[in-house]
Ligand SMILES: NC(=O)C1=CN([C@@H]2O[C@H](COP(=O)(O)OP(=O)(O)OC[C@H]3O[C@@H](n4cnc5c(N)ncnc54)[C@H](OP(=O)(O)O)[C@@H]3O)[C@@H](O)[C@H]2O)C=CC1
């Protein structure tokens with residue numbers, strides 16, 4: 001299978017690890033020239049946070065897709081604010097049957113894909129991996145190889161089911177497990193719960209997950225975000241158990257992501273944009289559509305926007 005990953009940052013490189021096998025062509029496209037050059041020369045070095053290292057070899061790693069043919073699958077793994085740009089820049093590798101898949105966090109990327117791609121060719125999903133670029137060509141990552149790490153699904157019943165099952169196999173070549181799941185919409189909202197309580201709150205508080213869970217004022221904010229999320233998702237018909245989710249991810253020890261810097265906090269540290277629109281911003285948009293209010297999500301979203309619009313104007317701590 002010919003697969004191109006548009007956006008070969010932390011998660012794009014982890015997906016390359018999932019696909020690498022002699023039968024597959026894996027192409028990376030990313031504007032980070034030094035990163036692409038290092039990967040072309042030495043492959044991707046992946047440092048597992050629980051110990052161990054591996055090297056992933058890809059077919060090509062370039063800043064542009066101009067030399068690539070039409071692909072079987074194109075996966076978008078840039079940050080949400082770059083989705084439209086990267087897709088429109090690379091339509092040369094998208095053919096009539098190419099599956100275009102978003103594995104980005106949050107809600108809203110599919111609506112962007114729908115503007116350019118037939119619905120039966122769109123796939124959406126989510127990755128249960130935490131990773132960051134340490135230096136060009138080097139990724140540090142944490143994931144549980146006993147669990148499913150990537151879940152994806154179709155958005156339209158007229159999709160090519162055989163091809164989607166082939167993709168499931170192709171994306172499970174190594175110790176990263178990928179699952180095709182008909183309930184992917186619900187799973188994406190369920191993942192948004194974790195991102196909504198941690199990504200922007202950690203970004204605006206400048207704290208890792210551990211300290212947002214141990215300060216009582218912060219816990220009160222996380223609880224309010226959680227309650228509003230549950231009101232919205234109840235109205236969408238998902239009926240998540242809010243108390244159980246809050247206990248699992250906030251009150252009790254949260255081993256998987258015990259003390260990490262979520263991707264939006266990493267972005268803030270580097271004075272980059274965050275995916276605010278696709279995280280708490282998406283909850284606010286959905287609440288409005290449903291005639292609900294989500295004032296705490298809206299405040300966190302707006303604080304994150306103020307912060308990312310004013311990196312140059314801030315005093316330092
Ligand atoms: N990191 C994590 O732990 C997790 C991240 N996610 C999600 O995965 C997605 C990707 O995040 P992540 O891998 O962390 O992000 P990174 O910042 O590590 O990587 C994104 C990459 O996309 C590149 N890019 C941006 N615009 C373009 C373009 N026009 N053409 C080609 N490449 C482009 C970026 O380059 P440049 O830097 O030059 O802009 C960057 O290298 C996000 O939706 C995130 O929320 C999900 C789970 C966990």
Ligand SMILES: CC(C)(CO)C(=O)C(=O)O
Pocket residue numbers: 105127128129130131194195198199257260261262263264
């Ligand atoms: C849940 C978490 C924090 C790690 O996978 C994440 O999705 C992110 O960092 O954006």
